[in-house]
Amino acid sequence: MKTIILFGASSAIAQSYIEYIKSLKTDFNMISISSSKILNSHCDSHFETDYSISNLANIVLILKQSHIELHQVIIFNGQLHYARNMPEKKLEDINNEYFSELMQSNTLIPLLCLQSLLPLLNHTTNCTITALSARVGSIEDNQLGGWYTYRASKAALNMLFQTAAIELFRRAKNTKLLLFHPGTTDTQLSKPFQRNIPKDKLFTTQFVAEQLFELTQSKHLKFDGKVDYIDWQGKKIAW
Numbered sequence: 001m002k003t004i005i006l007f008g009a010s011s012a013i014a015q016s017y018i019e020y021i022k023s024l025k026t027d028f029n030m031i032s033i034s035s036s037k038i039l040n041s042h043c044d045s046h047f048e049t050d051y052s053i054s055n056l057a058n059i060v061l062i063l064k065q066s067h068i069e070l071h072q073v074i075i076f077n078g079q080l081h082y083a084r085n086m087p088e089k090k091l092e093d094i095n096n097e098y099f100s101e102l103m104q105s106n107t108l109i110p111l112l113c114l115q116s117l118l119p120l121l122n123h124t125t126n127c128t129i130t131a132l133s134a135r136v137g138s139i140e141d142n143q144l145g146g147w148y149t150y151r152a153s154k155a156a157l158n159m160l161f162q163t164a165a166i167e168l169f170r171r172a173k174n175t176k177l178l179l180f181h182p183g184t185t186d187t188q189l190s191k192p193f194q195r196n197i198p199k200d201k202l203f204t205t206q207f208v209a210e211q212l213f214e215l216t217q218s219k220h221l222k223f224d225g226k227v228d229y230i231d232w233q234g235k236k237i238a239w
């Protein structure tokens with residue numbers, strides 16, 4: 001059965017994604033992986049993880065032993081703020097702890113998730129692997145400044161995915177990598193920054209989930225060793 005793996009599955013967007021796929025009444029095998037003990041009854045199995053290399057490897061070993069047919073992977077992980085830290089407005093706001101924390105959760109952990117999948121990939125596997133990025137990770141698009149660390153963490157994620165895409169084209173050529181910007185979506189992550197967003201530009205998680213599903217299933221995707229860095233409309237974002 002075609003399998004969909006969702007890393008960072010406690011994300012509000014991920015939860016709507018699971019609900020949406022279930023509502024389509026397809027027969028995908030859905031697997032959620034998260035630091036939380038979330039129990040979304042719509043997923044066929046759930047693994048709790050600490051995102052260490054060894055723990056991710058153990059999970060993938062179990063999946064390999066059950067001979068799953070990998071169809072799609074989405075990596076939702078990403079933070080913008082937490083108790084002690086908000087995104088920077090000016091250079092003086094930069095601090096080691098916040099920088100290290102976001103580089104870990106937004107950049108390294110998605111890469112380790114991708115790394116863990118290697119035993120499931122080969123030239124005949126046909127699947128897409130998508131990480132949730134953000135438009136603010138675009139260097140060319142940066143007109144406003146601020147948010148140093150979050151921008152850098154997503155820009156670095158983009159670079160790592162492009163690098164991995166080149167390698168995977170040699171090692172598992174029917175694997176397509178994507179970087180997806182959901183637009184400002186009504187979740188805990190964007191809550192403190194929603195005040196100036198026009199109503200029609202603040203998306204529901206349900207809307208974003210549908211867009212994400214349609215775009216990652218598109219027949220127009222090219223398995224060409226390049227990453228598609230796209231927004232919720234499927235429009236390319238400048239690097």
Ligand SMILES: NC(=O)c1ccc[n+]([C@@H]2O[C@H](COP(=O)([O-])OP(=O)(O)OC[C@H]3O[C@@H](n4cnc5c(N)ncnc54)[C@H](OP(=O)(O)O)[C@@H]3O)[C@@H](O)[C@H]2O)c1
Nearest residue numbers: 008009010011012013034035077078105132184185187190
């Ligand atoms: N909401 C927006 O407006 C918006 C805009 C642009 C981009 N995005 C991106 O979309 C993605 C999902 O965002 P969301 O709005 O759904 O956020 P959310 O509901 O706050 O979800 C947070 C996500 O980050 C993971 N996470 C949190 N702390 C972590 C840590 N210390 N280490 C590893 N993973 C950690 C969670 O994974 P676990 O399940 O393992 O806890 C979960 O996947 C993020 O990558 C975000 O940057 C969101």
